[in-house]
Amino acid sequence: MMNLLLDDLPALQVMLPLLCAPLCFILRIKGLPWLIAFVTSILTFAVSFMLFNQVADGDILSYAMGGWAPPWGIEYRVDRLNSFFMLLISGIGVVALLFARKSVDSEIIACKQSIFYSAFMLCLAGLLGILITGDAFNVFVFLEISALSSYVLISFGQDRRALTATFQYLIMGTIGATMILIGLGFMYMMTGTLNMADLATRLPEVMNTNTIRTAFAFIVIGASIKLALFPLHIWLPNAYSYAPSVVTVFLAATSTKVALYVLLRFVFTVFGAEFAFGEMPLQHILMFMAVLAVLTGSLCAVFQTNIKHVLAYSSIGQIGYMVIGVALLTTTGLAAGILHVFNHAIMKACLFLAIGCVYYRHGSARIEDFKGIGKTMPWTMAAFVIGGLGLIGMPLTVGFISKWYLVIAAMEQGAIGAVTISIILIGSLLAVAYVWRIVEVAYFNEPTKEKAKIKEAPLALLIPTWIMALATIYFGIKTDFSVIAATNAATTLMGAK
Amino acid sequence: MEMLPISFEKAMLMSMALPLITAGLVKLFGNKPNLRETITLTGATATFLSVLILLEAVLNNNGPSYTFGALIPGLDLKLQVEPLGMLFALIASFLWIITTIYAIGYMRGNKESNQTRFFICFALAICFTLGIAFAANLLTLFVFYELLTLSTYPLVAHAGTEKAKRGARIYLSILLTTSIAFFLPAIIWTYHMAGTTDFALGGIFPAETGHLALGILLILFCFGVGKAALMPFHRWLPSAMVAPTPVSALLHAVAVVKAGVFTILKIMVFVFGADLLTELPARDIMLYVAGASILLSSLIAIAQDNLKARLAYSTISQLGYVTLGALLAIDVATVGSTMHIAMHAFGKITLFFCAGAIYVAAKKTEISDMRGLGKAMPFTMFAFFIGSLSIIGLPPTGGTWSKWYLMLGSLDTGHLILMGVLMVSSLLNIAYLLPIPMRAFFGKEAEASKAKLKEAPWPMLLAMGVTVTGCIALFLFPQPLFELASMLTMEEKVNG
Numbered sequence: 001m002m003n004l005l006l007d008d009l010p011a012l013q014v015m016l017p018l019l020c021a022p023l024c025f026i027l028r029i030k031g032l033p034w035l036i037a038f039v040t041s042i043l044t045f046a047v048s049f050m051l052f053n054q055v056a057d058g059d060i061l062s063y064a065m066g067g068w069a070p071p072w073g074i075e076y077r078v079d080r081l082n083s084f085f086m087l088l089i090s091g092i093g094v095v096a097l098l099f100a101r102k103s104v105d106s107e108i109i110a111c112k113q114s115i116f117y118s119a120f121m122l123c124l125a126g127l128l129g130i131l132i133t134g135d136a137f138n139v140f141v142f143l144e145i146s147a148l149s150s151y152v153l154i155s156f157g158q159d160r161r162a163l164t165a166t167f168q169y170l171i172m173g174t175i176g177a178t179m180i181l182i183g184l185g186f187m188y189m190m191t192g193t194l195n196m197a198d199l200a201t202r203l204p205e206v207m208n209t210n211t212i213r214t215a216f217a218f219i220v221i222g223a224s225i226k227l228a229l230f231p232l233h234i235w236l237p238n239a240y241s242y243a244p245s246v247v248t249v250f251l252a253a254t255s256t257k258v259a260l261y262v263l264l265r266f267v268f269t270v271f272g273a274e275f276a277f278g279e280m281p282l283q284h285i286l287m288f289m290a291v292l293a294v295l296t297g298s299l300c301a302v303f304q305t306n307i308k309h310v311l312a313y314s315s316i317g318q319i320g321y322m323v324i325g326v327a328l329l330t331t332t333g334l335a336a337g338i339l340h341v342f343n344h345a346i347m348k349a350c351l352f353l354a355i356g357c358v359y360y361r362h363g364s365a366r367i368e369d370f371k372g373i374g375k376t377m378p379w380t381m382a383a384f385v386i387g388g389l390g391l392i393g394m395p396l397t398v399g400f401i402s403k404w405y406l407v408i409a410a411m412e413q414g415a416i417g418a419v420t421i422s423i424i425l426i427g428s429l430l431a432v433a434y435v436w437r438i439v440e441v442a443y444f445n446e447p448t449k450e451k452a453k454i455k456e457a458p459l460a461l462l463i464p465t466w467i468m469a470l471a472t473i474y475f476g477i478k479t480d481f482s483v484i485a486a487t488n489a490a491t492t493l494m495g496a497k
Numbered sequence: 498m499e500m501l502p503i504s505f506e507k508a509m510l511m512s513m514a515l516p517l518i519t520a521g522l523v524k525l526f527g528n529k530p531n532l533r534e535t536i537t538l539t540g541a542t543a544t545f546l547s548v549l550i551l552l553e554a555v556l557n558n559n560g561p562s563y564t565f566g567a568l569i570p571g572l573d574l575k576l577q578v579e580p581l582g583m584l585f586a587l588i589a590s591f592l593w594i595i596t597t598i599y600a601i602g603y604m605r606g607n608k609e610s611n612q613t614r615f616f617i618c619f620a621l622a623i624c625f626t627l628g629i630a631f632a633a634n635l636l637t638l639f640v641f642y643e644l645l646t647l648s649t650y651p652l653v654a655h656a657g658t659e660k661a662k663r664g665a666r667i668y669l670s671i672l673l674t675t676s677i678a679f680f681l682p683a684i685i686w687t688y689h690m691a692g693t694t695d696f697a698l699g700g701i702f703p704a705e706t707g708h709l710a711l712g713i714l715l716i717l718f719c720f721g722v723g724k725a726a727l728m729p730f731h732r733w734l735p736s737a738m739v740a741p742t743p744v745s746a747l748l749h750a751v752a753v754v755k756a757g758v759f760t761i762l763k764i765m766v767f768v769f770g771a772d773l774l775t776e777l778p779a780r781d782i783m784l785y786v787a788g789a790s791i792l793l794s795s796l797i798a799i800a801q802d803n804l805k806a807r808l809a810y811s812t813i814s815q816l817g818y819v820t821l822g823a824l825l826a827i828d829v830a831t832v833g834s835t836m837h838i839a840m841h842a843f844g845k846i847t848l849f850f851c852a853g854a855i856y857v858a859a860k861k862t863e864i865s866d867m868r869g870l871g872k873a874m875p876f877t878m879f880a881f882f883i884g885s886l887s888i889i890g891l892p893p894t895g896g897t898w899s900k901w902y903l904m905l906g907s908l909d910t911g912h913l914i915l916m917g918v919l920m921v922s923s924l925l926n927i928a929y930l931l932p933i934p935m936r937a938f939f940g941k942e943a944e945a946s947k948a949k950l951k952e953a954p955w956p957m958l959l960a961m962g963v964t965v966t967g968c969i970a971l972f973l974f975p976q977p978l979f980e981l982a983s984m985l986t987m988e989e990k991v992n993g
Contacts, residue, residue, distance in 0.1 A: 393677070394647070395568075395640040404569060407685045425678050432673050440666070444657045480570055 009054075010063035010076040013047045013086065013132055014142075016040055017093075017125035024118040030110060033117040034101050040121065041093045044128070048090040052083040052485075058492070062134070070134065071195035077134030081489040084338070085261050086131050088345055089254045093124050095349065096250040099464040103356055107244045108156055116156055120250070122149035127258045136270065137194045139262060140181050143226070146258070147173045150251060154243040165238035172225055172235040179222030180262075186215035187270075199270050207275055216280060219266050226259035229323060230293035233316045240312035245356030248308065252352050253345040256319055260341060264326065264334075268493045277329055286327040291423050293320030298430035302437070307358075307365045310434050311351055314391060317427055318344045321406060324420060328409050335483075335490035336405035342482050343398035346475060347390035350468035354384035357457035357465055370438055372447030377456050381442050383469035388435035390472045393428045397476040401483070403428060505554040505561035509578055509631060512547040512590065515540055516624035520617045527613035534601050537616050541597050544623065545590040548583075555583040555981070562633060572694065574640065577633035579696075580984040581766070581835060585759045586630040588842050592751040593623050595960045599850055600743035602956030606857040609741060614651060619747065621648040626752040629759065635684045635694035635768065638760060639676070642724070645756055646672045652744040653737045664739035671733040672723045679721030683714055687768065690714075696763065698985070700770025711769075712779030718764050719783050724757025725820055728790040731813045738805040742853025745805060749812045750846035755838055758819035762834055765823040766985055774826040784824050788918040791817035795925035802863050804852045807929060808845065811888060814922060815841045821915065822903045828986040830906025835982035837899035840887060840971060844896055847884030847964040848930075851877050854953035854961065864933055871938035873950035878937045880961045885930035887968040890923055895971025898979075 005012070020040040024033040055061055061078040064070060078086075097120070108116055126146025130139055151173070155166040188194055190211050191202040206212055221232075228236040236256075240248050267276045277283045297317030304310040322344070325337025355365050357380040362369040374381045390399035406424055410417040447454075456462070475482050503511070519540030526532045554560055560578030568574045578586075600619070604612050625648055628641030646669065654665030688694050690710065691701045702711065719727055726734050737748055748754060765774060774780050791814045798810035815837070822834030854877045855861050859870065871878040883894060890900035900923065907915040952958060971978065 389647075392673070395636075395643050401569060403681075404685065407682060408689065411685065411689050421682055425682065428677050429674055432670065432677070436666070436669065440654070440662060443651070444654050444662050444665075446657075477568060477574075478566075479568065483570055 006050075008063075009047055009051055010061060010078055010132055011065065013044065013051065014076075014125050014129045016044050016047065017121045017128065021118040021121040021125065024114055024121060028111075028114045033114040034097070034104070037117040037121055038094075038097045038101075041090065041097045041124065044124065045087075045090040045094050048083070048086040048128075051078050052087045054078070055080055055083050056488070058488070071193050071198035074138050075134040075195055075197070076132050077197070078132060080485070080492045081264070081338075082131045082261065084342070084485045084489050085257065086128055088342055089127050089131065089258065090124070092250060092253045092345060092349055095353075095464045095467055096246050096253075098467075099249065099353055099356060099461060100246045102458055102460040103246045103360060104244065106360055107158055112156070116153070119149045119152040120247075122146075123153060123250070127254055130258050131261060134196050135194055136184050136187070136196050136199060136266075139265075140177065140184060143177055143180065143262070146255065147177060150247075150255060153247040153251070154239050156244050156247065157242040158244070159242045161238065162242035165242045169235040169239045172232075176222045176225030179218045179225070183215040183218035183222065186211050186218070190215075196265070196270050200272065203271065203275075207279070213280070216271055216276070220263065220282065223259055223263040223266065224289075226256070227263060227323075228256055228259075228316060228319060230289050230296055230316060230320065233293070233297070233319075236316060237309055237312040240315070241306055241308040245352070245359050249349055249352040249356060252311070252315055253349040256315065257341050257345055260319070260322055260326075264493060273329070273494070283327050283329055286323055287420075290320040290323035290327055291420070293317060293323065294423055294427040295320075298427045298434070301434040302430060304434075305367050307355055307367060307370065307438060308352075310438070311348065311355065314431065314434060315344075315348060317430070318348070318391070321402065321424065321427065324424065325406055325409060328413060328420070330409060330412060331487070331490050331494050332405070332412060333409035334493060335487040336402065336409045338489050339405055339482055339486035340402040342486060343390070343402045343475065346398055346468060347387045347472045350383060350387035350390070350465065350472050353461075353465040353468055354380050354387060357461045360457055360461055361454050362451070367438065367441055368448075369451070370442045371445040371451065372442070374443035376447055376452065376454050379462050380457050380465065383462075383465045384442075385439060386469045386472050388439060390476070391435055392431045395476075397472050398482075399476070401476055401479050405483070503550070505551055505559075505578075506563055508547045508550040509561050509576060510563060512544055512551070512586070513624055513627050513631070515544040515547065516620040516627070519544075520620040520624070523613060523616045523620065530605075530612070533613065533616060534597075537597050537620065538594070540620065541590070541594040541623075544627075545587075545594055548586045548590045548627070551578055551583060552587070554578065555580055555984075558984075568636060568640070572636050572688070573634065574637050575633040575695075576628075576631040576637065577696070578631055580981045581759070581763060582630040582632070584835060584839060584978070584981050585755060586627050588755065588839055589623060589626045589630065589751050592746075592842060592846060592964075593619075595963050596743055596746050596751055596846070598956045599746065599853070599960035602954040602960070603741065603743050603853050603857055606954045606957070607741070609655070611655065611657075615655060615741070615744075618648050618651045619743075622652070622747060622752050626756055629756045632696075634696060635687060635764075638763070639681065639684055642680075642756065642760065643673075643676060645752065646676070646724075649744075649748065649753060652747065653740045655741055655744065656739065661739045664736040667736035668733045671730060675721050675723030675730050679717045680723075681721075683717035683721050686710075686714055686717070696767035698767060698770070700773050701768055702770075702773060708777060711773070712777050715769065715774075715777055715779045715783060718768075719761065719786070719820065719824075722757050722760045722764075724753055725761050726754060726757060726813045726816050727787060727820055728793060728813070728817075731790070731794065734813055735806055735809040738803075738809050742805075742849055742856065745808075745853075746846050746849045749808070749849055750842040754812060754816055755842060758816050758823075758834075758838060761820050762823045762831070762838075765826060766831060771826040771831075774824070780824055780826070784821060784912065784915060787817045787821040787824060788915050790814070791821065791922050792918055792925075795922050795929070799925065799929045801929075802865055804855070804862060804864050804867070804933070805849070807864065808848050808852060811926070811929065812841075812845060814926075815845070815888065818900070818903055818919070822906060825906045825910055825912070827906050827910055828983075829902050829909060831986055832979065832982040833899050833902030833906055835985065836902065836975070836978055837896075839978055840895040840899045843964055843967040843971060844884050844887030844894065847880055847961060847968060848888070850957065850961045850964060851881040851884065854957050857957065858953040859950050867933065868936045868940035870950070871934065874937075874952050876952055876958055877961065878934050880965045881937075882931075882934040883965045883968055885926075885934065888930060889926040893972045894968045895975065896968075897972060898975045
């Protein structure tokens with residue numbers, strides 16, 4: 001029995017949260033949907049962990065769904081790249097759900113909570129599905145599952161603007177998904193296959209056709225919309241800001257990361273770096289957009305008054321860092337980009353969790369609410385400062401490690417590298433500006449009269465927040481795990497073609 | 498070797514752990530002021546003693562080292578005690594005791610709020626300063642350097658007023674900007690070129706490294722270490738004077754600016770090395786930048802009427818001396834620079850203590866209001882006089898020696914212009930410092946102040962007494978300091 005389960009780990013990775021979703025929906029007893037979701041997320045995390053260990057030596061795990069051998073059936077394919085991403089996503093899922101109980105109770109009325117949790121689990125299943133599948137069309141399917149469920153999740157936001165934000169996201173998300181679908185259709189037309197590994201072997205014969213070039217463009221743009229790469233980022237700030245706190249935490253730490261994975265997978269594994277960067281000018285486009293993303297994202301963050309907006313724009317800038325790493329087109333650069341995916345997920349989760357604590361007590365997260373919060377909510381604010389220092393890239397936090405590797409990777413490039421380095425550092429300085437604005441208000445302003453009585457957030461919210469705050473420091477000091485995993489992932493990707 | 502209760506390695510770790518423990522205890526007993534301050538004093542004394550234990554090991558050329566582990570695979574977080582760091586650690590930990598005594602008097606006399614936060618951040622700053630002093634490589638140094646910036650920010654913004662917040666914002670932004678934009682890339686570049694960031698006497702760069710790259714690197718380092726306040730990145734120091742006076746003492750004498758020039762010296766001696774440094778054309782540029790920084794800030798100091806602002810610009814000028822000496826890359830100048838760190842620390846802390854005493858006792862901040870103050874506060878003004886002499890470099894104070902060696906250094910390397918800069922600057926020092934005690938003693942009292950003035954609370958006077966004695970003692974017995982400083986150059990000879 002145990003052996004059977006172990007063999008089916010890749011299937012369980014997706015099936016667990018997927019099957020949990022209807023369960024949450026059916027069992028509408030108070031508190032039960034949360035419990036089911038939480039336990040399932042822990043099991044899902046355990047599965048990710050086992051998968052991660054199984055492929056850590058560089059093996060590739062191929063699983064034929066339903067026993068239909070690839071390339072005819074759907075193949076799940078686990079390697080060092082996606083196992084690292086899955087570990088991250090399912091880990092964030094656990095922390096977000098730990099936070100969810102109290103936070104959701106205060107933000108979403110009881111009778112809708114079961115729908116909320118089933119949408120949440122669907123979203124988790126969708127994201128993990130995108131990561132694990134080796135089938136290109138399956139990517140689209142899971143992309144839609146995760147996107148549709150996240151529209152639902154965002155629309156749960158208390159603020160009425162959540163609805164327009166959802167609508168905007170829906171339009172953009174659908175355009176993105178459709179573009180990917182069209183790209184896939186072109187590829188299928190030319191090769192007759194949808195399995196990624198199979199595509200990779202068949203594509204070179206037809207590489208010189210305009211159809212494939214068009215397919216490539218569609219897929220890259222589609223993935224970039226999902227990734228919120230500048231200038232395709234307009235859906236992100238509002239979606240993050242008006243969603244319920246826990247949804248913001250989860251989406252900010254996962255969904256754009258998974259979109260980056262899609263981009264990496266298609267560009268490096270399916271099309272191959274030679275085609276993408278040799279034949280197509282992808283490197284220059286990505287680098288240019290990434291640089292603009294860092295500058296505009298960080299600059300916009302400086303001028304926001306809603307703290308969720310500040311962090312959302314900061315995310316746009318941070319996505320730029322990841323893409324810079326990718327666009328350097330070396331193993332070190334790619335490793336730095338992937339490392340930043342991991343590190344950024346941790347610190348952004350920490351920050352949004354802290355904001356969630358503030359929102360729980362204040363009912364909003366505008367900069368005025370932060371006056372004197374260093375005194376009234378010391379633990380929340382301390383976690384926020386740790387996350388903020390991570391964004392700046394202070395030593396002993398994860399942000400520093402990312403920055404170090406990005407700069408090292410850029411340094412190997414000579415003159416172009418120097419420009420890149422200066423962009424990375426300017427972004428870092430802008431982070432000082434937008435983080436410190438909040439810190440200053442929190443610690444050196446007195447709270448207004450009615451806010452002075454507000455108490456620290458409850459433990460149920462502080463514990464997940466501090467798990468991420470400590471992770472921000474832990475992975476900034478004990479870096480071998482993340483650095484080795486990211487380097488392995490990058491080597492896998494570069495060696496793919 | 499005599500019997501010691503603990504090993505050198507443990508003493509080194511303890512000297513860094515003690516301030517941390519102190520900070521924790523201060524937080525715990527924050528609402529009992531007497532106990533809180535007893536803890537700080539005890540912690541400070543214990544820290545100084547554990548640093549002192551290390552002195553014997555360093556004099557025997559056997560400084561302990563300790564590796565915390567790899568921060569980045571291949572790059573360790575590591576400590577190693579050597580003479581220069583030893584000297585810096587001794588000054589910082591000793592002056593922590595004195596500043597604490599002073600701060601107790603000042604904070605109570607002035608009825609400041611948030612005193613617990615003040616003492617916590619102060620203890621943390623000392624811990625990080627010792628981390629800078631004992632850092633065995635550039636990465637470790639950078640880690641503690643940034644932590645020092647962060648831990649001193651709440652001290653500068655202490656008052657919480659708009660003005661204090663603005664000052665603290667400038668403080669933080671300039672220090673972080675320089676360290677992120679110049680210092681960090683310089684460190685990564687060093688790692689990229691040399692394959693290591695471990696300090697080694699005589700430098701770490703392979704012989705074939707291009708001089709153009711090294712020149713750019715040198716400039717990045719000189720401006721990147723913003724704490725050394727080389728013009729034009731000096732604005733944070735005058736801005737930070739909004740802080741309470743004990744904090745100014747911490748910034749100007751105990752930790753922050755000293756950490757800056759210490760880092761510069763350390764990089765020149767242990768990363769570049771004297772031989773390489775003299776070959777770089779960029780070195781000459783930076784020499785003149787340092788010279789200009791010395792002269793310009795002295796000139797600005799003359800125009801300041803606010804006492805703390807004048808002292809702040811004086812500090813910028815004195816830091817230029819240390820940077821200049823480090824860049825000259827010749828034995829006497831290195832010794833002079835090293836000694837000047839100590840001499841300036843004692844001189845400037847005395848002056849700031851006096852400024853704080855005047856503020857607490859008479860609520861005066863402007864120099865023009867201090868006429869005739871010598872009658873009411875003779876001790877304070879006398880201390881100010883001695884402190885000024887040390888900054889100017891006149892006997893019977895310690896500043897004499899360091900300036901002597903620095904001038905000798907510029908003469909030996911044939912930089913006559915720089916020699917002239919140093920001389921003119923000394924004259925300017927006289928012009929902006931000595932009139933203050935002179936007017937206080939011989940000037941006519943202003944009409945308005947009929948109120949009875951008396952000296953500041955006794956803990957403040959005690960602290961001033963110790964630092965004044967220090968200034969004079971360093972003149973009479975400079976030998977230990979000189980020996981420690983010349984170990985840097987002698988080892989270089991042995992190794993080279």
